[in-house]
Amino acid sequence: MENKFKSLSKKLFSELKKDEILTVSCTGENSQFIRLNNAKIRQTGLVDDADIQLKMIANNRTCTGSFTLSGDSVIDLSRGKSEIERMRLESKEILEDPYIVMPSGTGSSHEIITASGLNFDDAVDAIMPAVYGVDFVGILANGRMYRGNSNSLGQEHWFETESFCLDYSLVTKNHQMVKGTFAGTEWDQGKYENYLQTSKQKLKMMELKPVSVDTGEYRTWFEPAAVSDFLDMFSWNGISEASIQQGCSGFGKMRHDDVRLSPHFSISEDFSTGMVPKFNSNGEVAPSVVPIIKDGELVNTLVSSRTAAEYNRTTNYAETGEYLRSPQMKPGDLKQEDILKALDTGLYLSNIHYLNWSDNSGGRITGLTRYACFWVNNGEIEGPINTMRFDDTFYKYFGDNLEYVGGDTEFIPNTSTYGNREIGGTICPGILANSFALTL
Numbered sequence: 001m002e003n004k005f006k007s008l009s010k011k012l013f014s015e016l017k018k019d020e021i022l023t024v025s026c027t028g029e030n031s032q033f034i035r036l037n038n039a040k041i042r043q044t045g046l047v048d049d050a051d052i053q054l055k056m057i058a059n060n061r062t063c064t065g066s067f068t069l070s071g072d073s074v075i076d077l078s079r080g081k082s083e084i085e086r087m088r089l090e091s092k093e094i095l096e097d098p099y100i101v102m103p104s105g106t107g108s109s110h111e112i113i114t115a116s117g118l119n120f121d122d123a124v125d126a127i128m129p130a131v132y133g134v135d136f137v138g139i140l141a142n143g144r145m146y147r148g149n150s151n152s153l154g155q156e157h158w159f160e161t162e163s164f165c166l167d168y169s170l171v172t173k174n175h176q177m178v179k180g181t182f183a184g185t186e187w188d189q190g191k192y193e194n195y196l197q198t199s200k201q202k203l204k205m206m207e208l209k210p211v212s213v214d215t216g217e218y219r220t221w222f223e224p225a226a227v228s229d230f231l232d233m234f235s236w237n238g239i240s241e242a243s244i245q246q247g248c249s250g251f252g253k254m255r256h257d258d259v260r261l262s263p264h265f266s267i268s269e270d271f272s273t274g275m276v277p278k279f280n281s282n283g284e285v286a287p288s289v290v291p292i293i294k295d296g297e298l299v300n301t302l303v304s305s306r307t308a309a310e311y312n313r314t315t316n317y318a319e320t321g322e323y324l325r326s327p328q329m330k331p332g333d334l335k336q337e338d339i340l341k342a343l344d345t346g347l348y349l350s351n352i353h354y355l356n357w358s359d360n361s362g363g364r365i366t367g368l369t370r371y372a373c374f375w376v377n378n379g380e381i382e383g384p385i386n387t388m389r390f391d392d393t394f395y396k397y398f399g400d401n402l403e404y405v406g407g408d409t410e411f412i413p414n415t416s417t418y419g420n421r422e423i424g425g426t427i428c429p430g431i432l433a434n435s436f437a438l439t440l
Contacts, residue, residue, distance in 0.1 A: 002158050109278070145162075219434050237360050342404055344378065366391040
């Protein structure tokens with residue numbers, strides 16, 4: 001794949017006219033997909049796919065295009081030439097770009113992450129024995145993923161990584177569910193079976209008599225999957241410098257009023273895990289670690305070069321959308337075996353979903369409790385709760401109300417496969433808040 005990408009890029013660069021600059025990016029994968037229902041394999045197959053994204057700068061304008069690689073070099077070059085000609089014509093018609101981001105000809109990189117992953121031939125035998133006897137529904141996405149970026153000024157980047165993601169639900173006879181996502185780069189059969197066993201234990205508790213919970217504020221333990229969903233909201237009108245400048249960010253209070261979160265809360269953009277390339281779609285290379293919130297204090301936002309030019313800031317080479325690409329939250333010291341005792345009486349939330357801002361500038365997020373959410377009384381799980389709506393601000397549960405942070409982190413992958421397998425995910429622990437608001 002790398003050689004094909006380099007060869008095609010060079011041929012496309014030779015098509016350029018004077019004062020035209022072209023950036024070529026590649027998104028590709030060699031993946032295995034296995035779909036399961038009722039603990040039986042319903043569909044399996046391999047996907048070998050790659051797309052090319054183009055960005056041309058000409059006449060002080062920026063134009064973009066894309067096409068899917070066919071595998072035939074003649075066809076692919078023809079498609080690329082057609083896109084270049086289309087962008088060339090477009091650059092004469094659209095408005096000039098006042099904050100144009102010029103690529104660099106230096107700073108090339110080459111990173112290939114190797115791992116003892118799950119071999120395609122072994123995947124079925126590794127997964128199936130542990131799911132025997134339960135209604136297991138899920139999908140395995142497994143294999144290598146590629147990202148490339150090069151430009152006509154001479155800069156070249158290539159990144160490969162390997163990962164697996166088993167995204168599943170266990171279903172009770174009355175259609176209650178327990179959600180799980182086992183993912184990573186190194187396949188460990190023992191860890192997989194232990195992870196699934198934890199889900200099976202929750203499944204048994206889902207068969208307990210449901211507990212009716214009134215609206216109000218409760219002590220709440222959020223598992224890492226739930227914390228990850230809250231952190232995902234930071235990428236939507238959140239930690240973006242452009243969003244803060246435009247007055248539509250939930251972090252405006254931290255910037256303008258020096259409001260801080262709990263000293264137990266720290267999160268960074270961390271590329272050292274090797275799950276995501278450091279270079280962005282412009283070919284710019286971010287630092288290995290960018291602290292975002294340190295001990296509750298906002299120390300950095302995500303600043304793209306375009307935002308830096310528009311608002312006179314210093315870029316840290318964030319992607320154009322200024323979203324978190326590889327977030328990692330610092331763990332605390334609450335041990336797994338002490339969680340229920342520390343919670344005492346309150347909510348145990350395994351998953352949440354349908355999140356949205358209810359008050360963006362106030363940092364207030366609303367959503368629903370999801371699968372395997374329980375009521376705990378005196379350190380003992382009494383039973384599952386019905387689906388409830390919550391509405392509260394992260395300035396509370398990541399701030400004054402944050403009592404403990406879990407000592408163990410979990411990798412929560414980006415499970416999107418719309419168009420292609422997405423890379424990366426969130427590494428975070430669970431948290432215990434002394435108050436969390438259920439509203440409906």
